[in-house]
Amino acid sequence: MTNFEAAAAGSQRGEVPRPGPLNAITDVTGVRVGHHTDLAQATGTTVVLFDGGAVAGVDVRGAAPGTRETDLLRPENTVTHIHALLLSGGSAYGLDAAGGVMRFLEERGVGFEVGEGRVVPIVPGAVLFDLGRAGDFGGRPDASFGYQAAENARAGPVEQGNVGAGTGAVVGMLKGGVGTASTALEDGSLVGALVVVNAAGQVFSPTTGGLYAHQLELAGEFGGPLPPVDPRLLPPTDPPQPGQNTTLGLVAVNRTLSKAQALKVAQMAQDGLPRSLWPVHTPFDGDVVFAAATGGQPVETPGDLSRLGTVAADTLARAVVHAVLNARTLGRWPAYREVASRPSPP
16 A cells, blocks of 8 residues: 555544534534525525635536636635635525625625725625525525525534525425534544535435435434335426536535645545435536635645545535435425335334
8 A cells, every 4th residue: 555545544444433513514613604594485595604714615516506706716816715605595696695795794894805904705605596496486595695694603503404595405306405514533633514405316216215325324413224215205206407406515624725625625525425416416406515624734645635535525425414304395395204214013
């Protein structure tokens, strides 16, 4: 085994990963999450604030993305830190919510300094399609959603399921939503993930009915073995339409990364989606995964970077399971817990 392979394999020989204290992305120091939810229109916005800023990267693999300010994350570009991240429903209309996040941050003097005490907050974002799923097609997030979600941002437990950007999200035949998870490593590294699952693909195997990523469970976080989906309880579905699905993800680490390293973590973390959803990155989806580093011990070796990216992929896949487990039925899209088969009584 080469030195690189030995370093990359580090945690696989002896180290036992475990969830962080909250099993949420907010286990990473400096990360706060807030939602604004419109249940009547089945849409909403989720905002992640980074106290002190974060170095970020992004990987876009879906064929129908809706994004904002992602080019500035390229390693060769000037801005090094972002101040918040927007995840929103509303398709391209939902990008308007970023204006509210910028206003929230500007009022507090947070942003890229441009002289004379003025700032420009850096707020990349991505959106998913949820238009008209349970409300009016014209009911969509605007700047007020972004402002309110930012104002609601907290560092504690993260609400999951039908909240924020996941309010109107669906995944194949089931209700999707927001999920989160974290992984703590023995060297003090923490990797957190936040995901909004709105995929054209499925979270369960059509052969067994089991959730694809259930085997990644840490410390009984899913409540033990999960019952399979009972196909007899699933409604008929319409064929997917281009641009009407997307899974949005963020992984955060309490390490210091360069922009190039953050890009690599985002690329590796994106592989958590094929572990938990199938198919992914289709012509119907706009799959986007961000990575953010809030500071701490620098990542100095390729093996250490590989280890973080590998853990990030597993953590993102676990967050997908949490999104499905916390989802609630919306209209004709049943929650997983409504269609999971149970043993027949004796």
